[in-house]
Amino acid sequence: TPELFSPEAPSTSHACPTLQAEEGGVVLQATTEGVLCSQESTNTHRSPTTKRPRISEEPVVPAGSRTNRLQSPVTPLSRCVTVGRTYSVLVVVVCPCHLKEIKAKSGPSAGTFVPLASIVVMDHSGTEMKVVLWRQAAFWVLTVNAGDVLLITGLQVREDRWRGETVLQSTFRTKLLNLGHTSTLHSGPHHVDADLLSSLCSFVREQRPLLVSLPCRPVQKLDRLPYVTLRMLRVNTLVHALLQVTHSYVSSDWRNEAESRSRSAVQMKAVVSVEQPGGQQGVLILWGSAVDWLGRFHRNKNTVWDFHILLVREGLTSDLFELHSTPWSSVKALDLTDRRVQEFQRAQSSWTGSRRPVELDLDTLLSQKYSGEVELRVQIWTFKFQDVLPSQNPVQPVLDSSTPLDAIVAVLSGDITYTGCARCYSELDTDANGIYVPCYPCLPHTAVCRFYRPGVLMISERGCSKISVQVPPVPLQKILKAPPDRLQRSSALDPLVKHIQVAAERIHHLLSNPRKTFSITLQSHFLCDENSIPISQDFTLLDFQFPSCVSSL
Structure with missing residues (x-):
């Protein structure tokens, strides 16, 4: 009741x-x-x-x-x-x-x-x-x-x-x-x-x-619970919500730790990233049997889900509120003909359309010192992986159109991957026993993944000034089209071809013709003094569009 x-x-x-x-x-x-x-x-x-x-x-x-x-x-x-x-x-x-x-x-x-x-x-x-x-x-x-x-x-x-x-x-x-x-x-x-x-x-x-x-906790009636937006959550209240699932993972690391001989229990939960129109992002924690919902989320992507009886709790590591499943929680996928789905998608499309990257040429970007998401059509001149600290590690070579395929494979065989936090991608150290140190800012999220080390692209547009663009691990994996933890394993498309060869061919096609034009989306940031003279400028790759001939590789 x-x-x-x-x-x-x-x-x-x-x-x-x-x-x-x-x-x-x-x-x-x-x-x-x-x-x-x-x-x-x-x-x-x-x-x-x-x-x-x-x-x-x-x-x-x-x-x-x-x-x-x-x-x-x-x-x-x-x-x-x-x-x-x-x-x-x-x-x-x-x-x-x-x-x-x-x-x-x-x-x-x-x-x-x-x-x-x-x-x-x-x-x-x-x-x-x-x-x-x-x-x-x-x-x-x-x-x-x-x-x-x-x-x-x-x-x-x-x-x-x-x-x-x-x-x-x-x-x-x-x-x-x-x-x-x-x-x-x-x-x-x-x-x-x-x-x-x-x-x-x-x-x-x-x-x-x-x-x-x-x-005091407010009195609520279960038959009159409100549908809420992620920006209007109140702690210790029960709510309904219409949400889209964007990402999820199970805290398997906690489970492995608990299954050791020195401990007799294991905590089962899943962390689900959810969103609503207007760029509203949130976190949903699934407990116990609610973890079984993950299979439905994976099979029905881009679906609007109707969640009932979720509990709003304070976040453990931030000031943001979290949604938690309860023993009485339920979820169902809304039909595409449902009026609420149509309103949800209409609001999502309207917001997505309003935040499309600005299309500029490189000269205008540099002269106007525009900070924000920008879509450019550029040529790729060079690529290199960022150097690894400490300094005694060998310097990563610069790859360009003259670099043979074998040399690219040699670079990919080096120290170009790392194990990092699955949430913020930061590299994790190990203690004296070889156990990864947790990412404290992201606790209780303890999942780890293998990532590529960030890279640097040198780009230009129609012979204008060249700029360096930082390539984070996730966009870099999309470019190489090869999982960083399986480079030496065979590709699913061809058992005779390894993932490292696929990645090398992608880089080779990327650099083989400097006159080839690619469409990229990047985040630009200019820091200027009082006279509008740039003190620093940073460019980070957000998305990379391959021509169809390269995408098919």
């Missing part, structure tokens, strides 16, 4: 049934005392031959009376020390984490993916502790926010040997009651000690005023 995503309790001015939603064993109720999270019993309709699961054997009771089971004594976090013992705690949320799935390595669930989430909490004494929520209980993290007061029952103490800390973990009897945000909470349920609750709220207001100042 809609109100389950907000700790605000429904109105009690008139009698109404308790709002309740059950999905995949996750039970959420909006009660007069707050949002109650529990787990649906899974011992019904069980085959007599199946193994008896470790679940609560509690009798079935009416939904409205489930809060009565929370009447257990509350223990301070500082006294939750006995491993295996069950405790109930009254705490405030310091920091909830993202929901994820892990692959169990041992036990009855070995080989299966299990939901997992954790919450850092604090009680009235200032003691902080981590609460780890497993399986269905992991989805409760979607209903809590920093600053919320929680009553959690049925927690057990466990020693986390991997991180060397003591944590509280959920059991099949665990329940969570979200009483509301600290800034708006004035009284609690009758079965919660009023003095203890008042002490907790007073401590938070005095010692953690930032938690009190955090805005």
Whole structure:
């Protein structure tokens, strides 16, 4: 139900049934005392031959009376020390984490993916502790926010040997009651000690005023969620969105790290780059089973997708908001005849047409000192790969029309590729063990790829001045038409021809006739002084159009 995503309790001015939603064993109720999270019993309709699961054997009771089971004594976090013992705690949320799935390595669930989430909490004494929520209980993290007061029952103490800390973990009897945000909470349920609750709220207001100042999560109705644009996202809200997928990848590096013998879990997620008309760019994080959507995205490119019930969260490494899938999220491809698709494509085409590169000749570009995207028709004179640091590495030779094909192959056999961040293309170093150092600005994105080292083209137009154009790794791979990590392997078109030979022939045809005209798109940038005298000028290749005779190679 809609109100389950907000700790605000429904109105009690008139009698109404308790709002309740059950999905995949996750039970959420909006009660007069707050949002109650529990787990649906899974011992019904069980085959007599199946193994008896470790679940609560509690009798079935009416939904409205489930809060009565929370009447257990509350223990301070500082006294939750006995491993295996069950405790109930009254705490405030310091920091909830993202929901994820892990692959169990041992036990009855070995080989299966299990939901997992954790919450850092604090009680009235200032003691902080981590609460780890497993399986269905992991989805409760979607209903809590920093600053919320929680009553959690049925927690057990466990020693986390991997991180060397003591944590509280959920059991099949665990329940969570979200009483509301600290800034708006004035009284609690009758079965919660009023003095203890008042002490907790007073401590938070005095010692953690930032938690009190955090805005409360707005109340939303699932049947009235808005369709949003990527520029109008609000954190901790549920939204629908019409999006186009431009790029995606699975964080396989995290999975490989987690599958080592020293760790027993793996996080499954996919990072999807999405866009909307007007150049609006965004990121969609797919968790768990939603990763299976990637196959549909790859098969139906340029499709407008209708996403339902996405959660807006703050980015981990930037100030930009991210869209996250939830257990209730869904997606479908819109038909081309749908009015929304036609409006989407019309707005996209209008914006794309308005930002087409300016067509100029080289003389006009240099004389006007124009900064922006420019389309030119030029001749190619030379090409070289940028020199590799440190300086003791050999200088890369300059290739021109007189360079034989064998010499080009020799250059391509040298140090002209590197391993870099798949997101920003920066080259990665290795530590003493030969493991690549992560790209810290792009964390948590840790995927790596093989790239060509940047190149430099010397171009001119009808005998005018020559300029140097920087060729980034991605446009360079399009020019060479050969994957940088498979240069020594056979081409798919001809098993007798290697990719390195294909790349060499492309460069040879590019330079063989300096009078041949090519259409290129580049980004120009002029930095001038107060007298409009250029201090520096940079040109970066964005796109390169081959003649049909070269493109067929």
